[in-house]
Amino acid sequence: MVLKQRPPLLVTVSTAVLLVLGGAAAYLGLGSRLAPGPKLPLGMELVPADAMVALTLTTDENQWTRLRQLGTPESQRSLDRLLVNWRDRIISANGYRFKTDIQPWLGDQVTLAFLPKSATSEGTTDMVLVVPIEDSSKAQEILSEPQDGVTWVGRDYKGIAIQSITTATGETYESTVLGSKWLVLASGAKGVEAVIDSSKGGVSMLNNDDYRRAFKHLKISSAMAQVYINAPVAAGVMAGSDNLPGINGLVAAANLLPNGLDIEASTWLGPEDQPVYRDMINTPARAPSRLPADTVLMMSTSSIIPLWQALKEADRLNGLLPVSSEALIKGLTNQTGLDIDNDILPWLGGEAAFGLLPPARDKDDSEATIPMGQLALVADVADRPAAEATWEQLNEVLVNRFRFELEPLQINSQSVSKLDSFYGGITMGHGWLDQDVTFFAMGPEILDQVAPRPRRSLKANRAFKTLLDTSPQENSGYFFVDVDQLTELKDTVPFPTLPDGFIFSAVKSLGITTQVQDERSLSYDIFVELPKGQRVRALPGSKIAPEKDPEKSSEQESEENAPEDGG
Secondary structure, eight states, rough: OOBBBGGGGGGGGGIIIIIIIIIIGGOOOOEEEEETTOOGGGGGGGGGGOEEEEEEOOOOHHHHHHHBBSSHHHHHHHHHHHHHHHHHHHHHHGGOOIIIIITTTTTTTEEEEEOOOTOOOSSSSEEEEEEEEHHHHHHHHHHSSSSSTOOEOOOOOOOEEEEEEOOSSSSSEEEEEEEEEEEEEEESSHHHHHHHHTTTTOBBBGOHHHHHHTTTTOOOOSSSSEEEEHHHHEEEEEEETOOTTOOEEEEEEEEEEEEEEEEEEEEEEOTTTTEEEEEOOOOEEEETTBBBBSSSSEEEEEEEHHHHHHHHHHHHHHHHHTSSHHHHHHHHHHHHOOOIIIIIIIEEEEEEEEEEEEEOTTTTTTTTTSSSSSSEEEEEEEEEEHHHHHHHHHHHHHTTTTEEEEEEEEEEEEEEEEEEEEEESSSSEEEEEEEEEEEESSSTHHHHHHHHHOSSGGGGSSSHHHHHHHHHHHSSSSEEEHHOOOOOHTSSSSOOOOOOOOHHHHHHHHEEEEEEEEEEEEEEEEEEEBBBBOOOOOOOOSSSSOOOOOOOHHHHHHHHSSSSSSO
């Protein structure tokens, strides 16, 4: 068996994009963290084991209303349009109204699954909606006959009756009721038949050991949204490639906080992947206390050497970072003669953190004097004499080759070097914060902000403090970005512009804490800060008007056609 190398560094960046910025599952959540953790969604007992994605959502109307209160006006409108679209396609188009026809018998959560494309599928996937029936007698009253404008054509599969449905808008679905407990809607015949197979003893998601094992790492109870992603299959369908480094599968649960979303996730490697996490450890994190509160972006790791090796191998990640690892290696060697692998890594040990800070400002704090973000690198050191030799070599090159002016300092009884360019505009600093903690900084104010310690550390940052409160203190690293500041400083910091879209525009800040579970699995605590939006209004009424009943009074008609809130 050939083992594939999948770099673990993507756990802090690509997973953030996958979970939070690129996927709807990360945008949904409400509940509370309790010791037992979330229960496996009941609908997963019917979802076939080869599912690409499965998303379980609460049907609690109050929770959806609370979710709709978060975000920008643009993101709120987009979410409302999404809810209305699904309501009209699934409910209104079949002649039903949610509150009067569906809510009385509906269970507390529904599961939407996307199955790999079958030979007869018209789209890229088969979509299946599994809906629990809480009150079978009330459901029977509604589901026994088609509504006006909707046609049903019956057929049989393994003794189970299936209805091929054509809605008033011309859309087609396959539907069945299993044992008076479940209503199943599918986009095609293969989808509903696969669910029937699972109900008759076939392999379902509850038989997926990796899924069940990863789910045990989650602690959020009564989550509004729970998601499963078969990463290689999903990447193959959406990106045309099954090579998603660092992830073979993912589960997540989301919880609503007053100022955003609290998300827990767990990922695992496949049997063909090398156990790349075995060299990563969880330690008490000190990096947040070593960087200032106004840090725009921070990445840290408890295990710098395996992280650096992963960075060199993660070609896809380089597109997300200000500079590629290859360019960093060549640039450092050409300018200073230092080789990262031979001159720096040997004396590093333990935790390391990189921070991007806002540009320096005038004394009156009006305008940026230098249109570039300031940089700081803080790291634990395993061999201080070797580190001091490296700093001496750097000083020699900067002074003799580039005409920097060197000013030796003592800060808190520790040696620090300040270097100013003879030509102006560039200030660097490096040295010691403690006996075994060194730093390198670039920027006219960065030395004062880092050494010997920040006056207000990142731990005092409101958004980062929320992340600390919801994540384990012993972990393998952090990723944090103040999206508000990054957007304001887009022309002054060396970081890619965030994509357009309502999800991106609604995010104020994003923080991720990673924790090693074993050599093949990682867990994440994610905080997405969102603005408190305007007061929500009732969702607009359906564009698909139901047939008028001549037996009903105008008052009854008006009441039933009133806009529905909460989808």
